[in-house]
Amino acid sequence: MAVPPPTDLTGQVVIVTGAGSGIGRATAHAFADAGAHVLGVGRRKDALEETAAGRPRITPHPADLRAAGTPQEITDVAVQRWGHLDTLVNNAGATQVMPLAETTAAGIAALFELNVTAPSLLARAALPHLRQRRGTIVNISSTYGHRPLPGAAHYAASKAALEQLTRTWALELAADGIRVNAVAPGPTESQALTAAGLAAATVEQIKREEAGRIPLGRRGEPHEIASWVLRLADPATTWLTGQVLTIDGGLELA
Template sequence: MVDQQPCADLTGKAVIVTGAGSGIGRAAAREFARAGARVLGVARRLPTLEETADGHPGIAVHAADLRDPDASRQVVEAAVDRWGAVDVLVNNAGATRRMPLAEVTADGVADLFALNVTAPSLLAAAALPHLRATRGMIVNVSSTYGHRPLPGAAHYAASKAALEQLTRSWALELAADGIRVNALAPGPTESQALAAAGLPDDVVEQIKRDEAARIPLGRRGAPEEVAAWIVHLATPATAWVTGQVITVDGGLELT
């Protein structure tokens, strides 16, 4: 594990982090809490959220399936009911799905985009009045494959490309309200995403080895390394940064 120090004092800020049950989302929720923020961690499974919050009293949890059209409103209401505000929305929840063109189905595409594109959009819309009140910010978690090809999983890459374009467009749309919108594009990072995609253990391990071999710095990322950048984008140090997609990938984008 990478030992990161909080990069700023975010005491009293109300933060929503989706996909907080594991990986980058868990690391981000904990890092925000360590920086003094009040965090609502959101994921589908309550037990994993409770693991995230264990030992971190600044983290409250809310179990929800963000593919449900009503879930976004309920998530924002849960944060506002607790703290009366939303300062930061981190759209981290997402799905990875291997879907070669010959195997594409309408349901497969719709399910992928429901979580990777529609859910962040509905969350941002639900949070918007509160973000206007706090002149807050949105951090979207994309992927290095949001702007590079991914044969065999093109629709996953396309969903992340859509999220990056939403980031740029929302940044312009909301700038007059003082709301900043940025994205993080991590490279291959240690998480449960590959296993959650239904791949066998031996396939997952081979993918990890192949990815590490392609990364110039020679390894996959740690969730804490990405989380540190998510938190950094929510601090006053980045107050003049909006509409950016920041890649954190060990140099993979250079290859």
């Protein structure tokens, strides 16, 4: 389902991480449909090519955000191709079920490396260019960044860290005219649960249970999140920074 863009973003340049599926793919589509040039970053080349299919404004860029030097490489590719950078969307992340009794140092490190360290280093690499354009950063958190998630505490903690980074960067970068906000989606249709290594039957059970807890009675669709990412990044949204917008069908209230 296409989402009409709230404004014309022709000439804007955007980096979207995790662009191979789900919210990242929908976000790349939304920006491209609004006229922006999009560097779609992800680990799977085939998935990125599917994202870019039929949308020439999206350029796929396969990369592992955890590899040394990748944040600078991604930023350089975008700026060299289009001359500047207006928006960074930190969407890439991992979900992991890890009860306390099964917690390992490696498991914690892997979650925080992708969910906290990678977006931090990419934002640092992008910063000089965002300063030039008085650009914006949109981080993708989760409703579980500010509510408990038994059995996946460290995933929730990593998203809580990203929300605190959002608020702190907003203050730190305000003098440069850079706005920093976050979107915190509730359970949304994507490949995240499967990518976490859960069996198909378990994924379906989790989806049914989640839908049953959401006041609006269903899980979200990626385009419903992407439309708000677009609004937060819109240059016309001139006086909003440091905010975490929860989009979860009312789950936060339940």
